[in-house]
Amino acid sequence: MELRELTALELGRVIRRGQVSIVEATQTALDAVAARDGALNAFITVTGERALERAEQLQAGVKNAQSPLYGVPMALKDNLCTRGVKTSCASKILGDFAPPYDAMAVERLAQAGAVSLGKLNMDEFAMGSTSETSFYGPVRNPWDLNRAPGGSSGGAAAAVAAGLGWYAIGSDTGGSIRQPASFCGVTGIKPTYGTVSRYGLIAYASSLDQIGPLCRDAADCAAVLDVLMGHDPHDATSLPGLHDDWSGSGPRVDYGRLLAGLTGDIRGMRIGLPADCFGDGLDGEVRAAVLSAAEVLKGRGAEIVELSFPVLEYAVPAYYIIACAEASSNLSRFDGVKYGWRAEEYDGLTDLYCKTRTQGFGAEVKRRILLGTFVLSSGYYDAYYKKALQAKAVIKAAFDGAFQQCDLLLTPVAPTTAPRLGASLSDPLKMYLSDIYTVSVNLAGLPALSMPCGFDTNRLPIGAQLIGPHFGEGAILNAAHAFQLETDWHKRTPKGGEQA
Amino acid sequence: MTWETVIGLETHVELATKTKIFCGCTTQFGGAPNTHCCPVCTGMPGTLPVLNRRVLEFAVKAGLALNCSITRYGKFDRKNYFYPDLPKAYQISQLYLPIARDGAVPIRTKAGEKTVRIHELHMEEDAGKLMHDPWIDQTRADYNRCGVPLIEIVTEPDFRTADEVIAYLEQLKETLQYLGVSDCKMQEGSLRCDVNLSVRPLGSSELGTRTEMKNLSSFKAIARAIDYEARRQVECIEEGGRVIQETRRWDENKDASYAMRSKEDSQDYRYFPEPDIPPIELSEEYLDGLRAGLPELAQAKRERYQADYGLPEYDCRMITSDRALAAFFEELVALGVPPKQGANWIMGEVLGALSARGLEPRDMRLTAPTLARIIALVSEGKLNRNTAVKVFEAVFDSDGDVDAYVKEHGLEQVNDDGLVREICAKVLRANPQSVADYKGGKDKAFGFLVGQVMRELKGKANPQAVNATLNQLLKG
Numbered sequence: 001m002e003l004r005e006l007t008a009l010e011l012g013r014v015i016r017r018g019q020v021s022i023v024e025a026t027q028t029a030l031d032a033v034a035a036r037d038g039a040l041n042a043f044i045t046v047t048g049e050r051a052l053e054r055a056e057q058l059q060a061g062v063k064n065a066q067s068p069l070y071g072v073p074m075a076l077k078d079n080l081c082t083r084g085v086k087t088s089c090a091s092k093i094l095g096d097f098a099p100p101y102d103a104m105a106v107e108r109l110a111q112a113g114a115v116s117l118g119k120l121n122m123d124e125f126a127m128g129s130t131s132e133t134s135f136y137g138p139v140r141n142p143w144d145l146n147r148a149p150g151g152s153s154g155g156a157a158a159a160v161a162a163g164l165g166w167y168a169i170g171s172d173t174g175g176s177i178r179q180p181a182s183f184c185g186v187t188g189i190k191p192t193y194g195t196v197s198r199y200g201l202i203a204y205a206s207s208l209d210q211i212g213p214l215c216r217d218a219a220d221c222a223a224v225l226d227v228l229m230g231h232d233p234h235d236a237t238s239l240p241g242l243h244d245d246w247s248g249s250g251p252r253v254d255y256g257r258l259l260a261g262l263t264g265d266i267r268g269m270r271i272g273l274p275a276d277c278f279g280d281g282l283d284g285e286v287r288a289a290v291l292s293a294a295e296v297l298k299g300r301g302a303e304i305v306e307l308s309f310p311v312l313e314y315a316v317p318a319y320y321i322i323a324c325a326e327a328s329s330n331l332s333r334f335d336g337v338k339y340g341w342r343a344e345e346y347d348g349l350t351d352l353y354c355k356t357r358t359q360g361f362g363a364e365v366k367r368r369i370l371l372g373t374f375v376l377s378s379g380y381y382d383a384y385y386k387k388a389l390q391a392k393a394v395i396k397a398a399f400d401g402a403f404q405q406c407d408l409l410l411t412p413v414a415p416t417t418a419p420r421l422g423a424s425l426s427d428p429l430k431m432y433l434s435d436i437y438t439v440s441v442n443l444a445g446l447p448a449l450s451m452p453c454g455f456d457t458n459r460l461p462i463g464a465q466l467i468g469p470h471f472g473e474g475a476i477l478n479a480a481h482a483f484q485l486e487t488d489w490h491k492r493t494p495k496g497g498e499q500a
Numbered sequence: 501m502t503w504e505t506v507i508g509l510e511t512h513v514e515l516a517t518k519t520k521i522f523c524g525c526t527t528q529f530g531g532a533p534n535t536h537c538c539p540v541c542t543g544m545p546g547t548l549p550v551l552n553r554r555v556l557e558f559a560v561k562a563g564l565a566l567n568c569s570i571t572r573y574g575k576f577d578r579k580n581y582f583y584p585d586l587p588k589a590y591q592i593s594q595l596y597l598p599i600a601r602d603g604a605v606p607i608r609t610k611a612g613e614k615t616v617r618i619h620e621l622h623m624e625e626d627a628g629k630l631m632h633d634p635w636i637d638q639t640r641a642d643y644n645r646c647g648v649p650l651i652e653i654v655t656e657p658d659f660r661t662a663d664e665v666i667a668y669l670e671q672l673k674e675t676l677q678y679l680g681v682s683d684c685k686m687q688e689g690s691l692r693c694d695v696n697l698s699v700r701p702l703g704s705s706e707l708g709t710r711t712e713m714k715n716l717s718s719f720k721a722i723a724r725a726i727d728y729e730a731r732r733q734v735e736c737i738e739e740g741g742r743v744i745q746e747t748r749r750w751d752e753n754k755d756a757s758y759a760m761r762s763k764e765d766s767q768d769y770r771y772f773p774e775p776d777i778p779p780i781e782l783s784e785e786y787l788d789g790l791r792a793g794l795p796e797l798a799q800a801k802r803e804r805y806q807a808d809y810g811l812p813e814y815d816c817r818m819i820t821s822d823r824a825l826a827a828f829f830e831e832l833v834a835l836g837v838p839p840k841q842g843a844n845w846i847m848g849e850v851l852g853a854l855s856a857r858g859l860e861p862r863d864m865r866l867t868a869p870t871l872a873r874i875i876a877l878v879s880e881g882k883l884n885r886n887t888a889v890k891v892f893e894a895v896f897d898s899d900g901d902v903d904a905y906v907k908e909h910g911l912e913q914v915n916d917d918g919l920v921r922e923i924c925a926k927v928l929r930a931n932p933q934s935v936a937d938y939k940g941g942k943d944k945a946f947g948f949l950v951g952q953v954m955r956e957l958k959g960k961a962n963p964q965a966v967n968a969t970l971n972q973l974l975k976g
Binding site: 079080081087089094097099100101103198199200201202203205206207233234235236237325326328329332333334335337338339349353373376377378381385 | 543547551582641771
């Protein structure tokens with residue numbers, strides 16, 4: 001049995017049947033990391049020994065496994081707090097910071113029997129669309145080592161695509177799960193805002209951040225979301241009454257809610273194609289692949305609805321104003337006083353702040369802090385921040401309108417496939433504009449998934465995005481599952497880094 | 501020219517919730533540095549604030565008691581600034597939609613009555629404390645106070661004198677203590693006050709340039725600082741100068757204030773709505789519930805005591821100066837103690853015993869039924885007033901059993917007329933000089949004779965009976 005070809009659910013099944021030990025699965029993943037990550041740079045920290053110890057402990061309890069993902073090795077984006085394990089946000093400024101607590105998502109995964117292989121590379125503080133702004137060097141796309149894997153969860157997408165673990169946990173503020181999933185040919189979902197606790201996710205933009213999985217297919221995404229979703233009293237924006245209310249102690253047995261909904265039956269489901277998402281600026285091959293995905297869904301009984309989404313142009317500016325404003329405040333705590341890295345030489349308090357932050361943050365993070373500080377400044381608040389909030393409300397209303405006409409929206413994830421390394425950083429504005437199809441989803445707090453739907457002539461994966469109304473994860477995952485029953489794009493695996 | 505002083509106050513009050521505003525840490529004052537902390541109140545990366553519902557409840561109660569209108573849809577905002585005592589580098593506060601607005605507080609001074617308008621009341625978190633150690637030239641941070649809940653109460657510029665300011669603060673303190681939302685201990689920093697002050701020619705309706713004064717740690721300091729600052733501003737203008745809008749720090753030791761920073765260096769706090777805390781929506785039922793649960797406040801009690809019990813105003817003020825004391829008084833009355841007698845015991849013995857021990861009324865162990873029993877024994881003639889005071893002292897600390905004590909120590913009043921007569925006669929025989937003095941017009945000698953009789957009877961005699969008997973025998 002070639003373990004690396006299994007999905008997370010398939011691996012979980014053979015582990016529970018005793019056909020494979022958890023240690024064996026963990027060792028297989030660690031071997032893959034050792035072999036390929038030198039080239040890919042998907043990990044910042046590999047916790048091999050911890051993982052093997054954990055695997056042995058879990059093996060002892062395999063007979064009582066509740067979760068279908070029990071014992072399956074995975075990895076975490078490095079902005080999720082892990083008790084006693086370095087959590088860097090890919091920034092110099094956090095130094096060797098090891099949090100005193102686990103993020104709620106991490107606790108939930110541990111409760112479900114996950115084995116963590118380590119912490120994944122990303123854009124610094126999740127700010128970027130290519131995973132090149134990391135202090136620990138750029139992540140490389142396993143489909144073409146000269147290309148970016150997308151970002152900010154680039155390490156997560158590259159790791160899952162290359163078989164360095166069976167799934168990964170990322171975060172999505174403006175497309176940071178979906179766009180790298182698309183560029184690396186994996187399936188990733190950003191759930192409804194408030195369904196997964198943000199407690200322990202180092203904030204970029206609090207009102208937009210949401211944790212979610214990157215996986216081999218939609219079924220794995222459903223299984224991981226079943227673990228992650230639920231109310232958390234530590235997060236006031238976490239929504240009550242969804243899924244279970246497990247909050248960190250006691251047993252938890254209900255792991256099958258979304259999974260049970262994956263019937264593949266999408267007859268009568270109305271899939272909306274917003275014309276505005278297929279206009280200028282969209283690569284022809286991407287357009288063709290996404291439209292052919294619509295045909296596949298139609299072939300399984302879905303109804304295709306053409307509609308318009310005329311507010312798309314507001315999304316990028318509104319997103320960058322709100323995200324940067326919140327980031328400028330969220331990142332103020334990194335000042336060299338309490339933890340993390342501190343400038344070596346300074347003269348007094350102001351100089352300590354100044355030098356630590358000037359030297360500790362990378363260029364893209366500083367750009368966004370400055371932008372955010374500017375838009376919140378006295379005299380500019382109304383012109384920028386307040387307007388952006390109004391635009392956000394308009395976008396929300398436009399989605400509400402769209403979901404009167406259809407059940408899900410189908411759009412591209414990004415205007416192009418993965419860019420060459422270094423091509424994006426020189427033109428940040430262009431990079432921001434490439435987020436056009438993903439950021440509006442975060443502004444509206446909606447769930448959305450990215451799934452592989454083809455390849456371009458450069459043999460790079462193309463992704464299609466399914467967007468649902470609030471709490472529409474079930475419908476999204478079922479549509480993606482139906483699509484993956486008909487296609488095998490998600491089963492293709494890249495070779496990048498294998499010979500390295 | 502005659503000048504008028506115009507003052508507005510910003511008062512920070514620590515709320516008496518058991519836990520902090522956004523986490524479960526204790527709010528207890530003191531503690532070894534950084535022991536009342538957790539990842540949330542120290543602003544560790546990834547942590548999130550969750551509003552303590554009691555803080556909201558206390559703030560709404562305070563707003564209602566200060567006659568404010570309560571904001572039905574409120575929010576928190578972030579106030580951003582860098583300082584090592586603020587670990588998140590922003591304070592969670594309320595700017596755009598404070599919990600309460602437009603209140604009114606009636607005050608009374610020697611000059612008469614007036615109403616001070618409340619501009620707003622908002623919730624926020626306290627910061628930590630920095631301690632500079634000059635010996636090693638290092639500053640250390642203690643985050644125990646981080647996240648202790650505060651309300652900030654901002655008045656309109658309605659004060660004209662320090663007297664009015666003090667009257668307002670006393671009224672505020674009394675109200676908040678009655679509500680049970682704060683202990684208002686200035687010495688522990690649970691009530692802190694900044695004074696905004698400007699001067700203008702009397703009769704002018706325009707406001708002058710104001711200064712803000714900080715570090716005022718007692719009512720006395722506030723009064724002195726106001727007088728100092730008003731004089732400083734007047735002198736400045738009369739000398740042809742111009743008042744600069746600035747923040748000044750009061751130095752209690754030097755009895756003077758010093759400029760800390762001018763408006764030009766004032767920070768841009770870049771307020772924006774706190775995204776980690778959902779908006780607060782209050783239902784009418786919620787507000788009705790809190791309104792119904794508001795305790796009777798001191799002013800209402802004073803009016804009721806005067807009307808229903810006929811107590812003098814002075815007594816009413818003394819008794820209502822503390823909520824626990826007023827509750828004690830009401831319990832005495834409910835147990836059948838005549839109100840004036842109850843008031844006398846409270847103003848005399850109870851307050852005396854408390855102050856001798858440095859206790860607050862709420863810390864008193866003596867219960868109302870125990871004191872009521874003592875008072876009853878006096879009215880029944882079983883104890884005389886002086887012995888009763890001794891019994892009171894004996895049972896005060898442990899709330900002891902009055903009847904058992906009286907019996908054990910044989911303190912019951914001697915009402916045996918024959919015995920009293922016998923002892924009086926004996927005392928007169930033993931003190932012929934005093935008898936002669938008395939008959940010679942020295943009234944003081946009578947007191948001495950009474951004292952001798954009381955001594956013989958171990959203080960248990962009814963003083964009126966002793967007086968009457970001695971009089972009779974001396975005249976006879």
